Amino acid sequence: MSERTDQIGDRPAGLELQRREFYSYVSGVVLALILTLVPFGLVHFGHAPVTTVYWVIGCLAFVQMIVHFRFFLHIGFRQKREDLQLILFSAVLLIIMIGGTVWIMGSLAGRMMLPLQP
Amino acid sequence: MSTASIVYDIIGRFTMHSLPFYDMVQNPTKENLINGSIAGFAACVAVGGLVIVVAGITYLKKWRWLWSEWLTSTDHKKIGIMYVVIAFVMMGRAIIEAILMRAQQAWGLDGGFLSPNHFGQLFSTHGTIMIFFMAMPFLIGVINYVMPLQIGARDVSFPVLNSISLMLTAAGAILIMASLVFGQFSTGGWFGYPPYTEAHFLPGVGPDYWIWALSLSGLGSTLTGINFAVTIFKERAPGMKLFYMPLFTWAALCTSIMMIFAMPPLTVATAQLALDRYLGFHYFTNELGGDMMHFVNLFWIFGHPEVYILIIPAFGIYSEVFSTYSGKALFGYASMVLAIMCIAILSFTVWVHHFFTMGQGPSINAVYGIASMLIGIPTGVKIYDWMWTMFRGRVRITAPMIYAIGFIVLFVLGGMSGIVLANPSVDFQVHNTDFLVAHFHNVIIPGVLFGLIAGYHFWFPKVFGYRLDERWGIFAACCWTLGFMLAFFPLYALGIMGLPRRTVAYAQPAYVPLEMAAFGGALLIGVALLSLLIQLVVSYLHRDENRVPVGDPWDGRSLEWACAAPPPEYNFPVIPMVSDRDAFTAAKAFGTAYLPPAEYVDITLPKNAAMGPVIGALGFAIAFGLVWHIWWLVCLATLGAFATMIVRGFARDTTKTIPAAEVEAEYEQWLEVVRAATPVTRADETRPVNQGLADQTALGAAS
């Protein structure tokens, strides 16, 4: 296969596309930066109750992961579905495995009267 | 620097005591003599077998052939065959161990003849081998061979990766074999629970053998799973929608997806155990915050999907066997697919039923117990579908069908005992007894093993071009079925009578008759294995009268039967177009089965690659070095492995082209054979007249 065909053909459309993808990365980085700064700031300077902090940083991390998937890995609803399905399926299995482990080992720790906090 | 430390630097912790007969010679008590002789004999068989093979290859000057035709091959068909060879060799060892264990228990009333340590090694290797080095390579081998043919592909998506997976599995198998000669295997069972397997209690090499053999095979299986799943998603012939795929391919897809997601927990569990043993971590120790229950949890997150990884391909094989030998399309195709997928998903949600007694709360047990019982529903759907497939079909009782029908009856029994065990309150009573041993052998032997052997009979003519001897096949099938029943039904009773599993000796005379019966069953299974071997030899000697060059001896329904037997390296001269389920049956019905294509094209195939065997050898060296603490070997081999991968990254010229003319010549030659062959009816399919061309005019041949 010749490498010459890898060249972009129609320049203007290509340029427009390129600009859009460039801004996609930039907005990804900006969003990710905000979503990093807020939880770090919250933990470092904030005096919120621990449970609240856990919930807030957990949700922000989840959002940031989606930002990374969307803007850096270009996962969206426009591409072929089997890749998105793969990721969602993996996410379901992760939830089953991690959730189950935490539930089981947490229950065990409770019944063995181990301390749950350090 | 003392001599001792230099020796340690060179050969690690290897001493004369690591040799199996050393203790017997040093301290010849009766017990040492018996155990030493058995272990020494096993070591001699392993070494002798290796010497004979090496000498034979050297004598026949076949090294170059072995290297270029087999070891470096990236052809999915050859890789599949090599997997199955590994499986049969390992099955031989594990069945002999099983017979030894049954003998020990049969005479176990007054202590038996084996030492507890030796018995512990036997049940640990038996389980480890049967799961990881018999069932897994067998099913991966069958999928490797059949699946690309069924979807009309030339090869799997990543042929070199396929070769690497094979060689990693082989390295693991060789490591287990090495434990016969150097040192001793773990006595911690096939799941190696800590803290018993921690360095504090088992400081020797045994658990390390177990850890690294599993790591090698687990890595190989993960890569295989990725390879198969991508192949099925991306390499299907044009027109083959997902719901046109043969059921075996569906099974292969579900199994590979499960391999991808179920192997990581095993990797984590064994890696953490290794960190504990090698670097003094505290995951699973008794002290400093370690918790051995983490291991139990992680292991069974892998372990439960694993048993479905084993059985789902067998379900696929049974589907093909029932439908082909009943001369009917599979009943309830969509429900079959749905059932397999349900089983695959549910299998990730039931792992707690392996440790109901661990101490977690009752609500957890209830949830996972109910989930476990739910699996009975899709499985039941499949059982009914298979029976409906036979209903009003023209059923031919061939060897694969004996296995398949035996499977239905016996698997339902095993499944029922599984439903019983899924109830936590019952499980508490029979946990860790022989009842459990009976249950899982009752699902794994008729389920997995019978299926794989049925598949071996079914596809053998496709692979080697001649049929297996039918009489020996039927004899072996009967021995397997009867032997299984005799060997394992007594264990249900023994379990309820309170015999714990893995008991080396007992004091209850009431156990003896049942143990004796089980021993008889084990011997019968030994006979069954022997008959399979005889069958292979007999079939090889009579191969010329049983040839099926046309390639369709059973009036098959899917694409693998559409090409010659054995198939050419590129499988299909032109990739077939698919427009329905049972693509080959449709082609035969419309008379388009044996037509030359409109145009031949050049075919691109991957070149042979030394990557697989090299990585396999280095993987073995790393594992062996780790087991024996031979650190220089570990470092060198790791560097070598990295270097190999980097060098491979720079390889560019990795494909070869088979010119269209050559393809055309080969295909035309085969078409001549097809034209010369006489079509046979199903009544003649096990006779020499069967050359692999099915008579389509016979009643009900293509319904």
Place this chain on the structure above:
Amino acid sequence: MSQEVFHYPGLNLGKAHPRTHAIAQTTIFGFWVFLMSDAILFGLVFSSYVTSVHATAGAPGPKQLFDITSVFAETLLLLASSFTFGMASLSMKYSHSKRRLVGWLVLTLVLGAGFLGLETHDFLTMVAKGGAPEHSGFLSAFWDLVPLHGLHVTGGSIWLICLLGQIKRYGLDTRTKLDIMRLALFWHFLDIVWIAIFTVVYLAGLA
């Protein structure tokens, strides 16, 4: 290619030969499947960590051992490296000069090395404070999780160096381009794992 058609997730090759696209589809999809398997691996190590947090057994815990400023710096380095790798992918896709691509890749490598250097420094500080893995179940779990990510980053960096070698040797042929695309996925994926690490291990530990 007037509308943006995604053949596969991640950055696409630009306009390419259909056969190249077919190969790329398979390779990239295969790599995604591998990444998901790896994600399960990380997920389970995370679950080990979460269920071992209480098992400090008298040894120092998160509050004594973790240093938020250093973790923050590591996070920024990794995020920046994700961005530079994205720029590298863009210059590959739109066929800018090879020098620009190599420049972005080298910058990514430098940022990755900076991350690894800081992380190693953190680890050494931890050991000095009595946080070696053999002191408690909690520390064992920590030392399994965070260095596992570090090893992945190391592996990615070595791969990146090899790719620079391949670019020098072969230029931007299909094989090299596919490798860069896969490494890009790997790199971005590791950044996502890091989000989970700084949240679950460091921030939750210090909260």
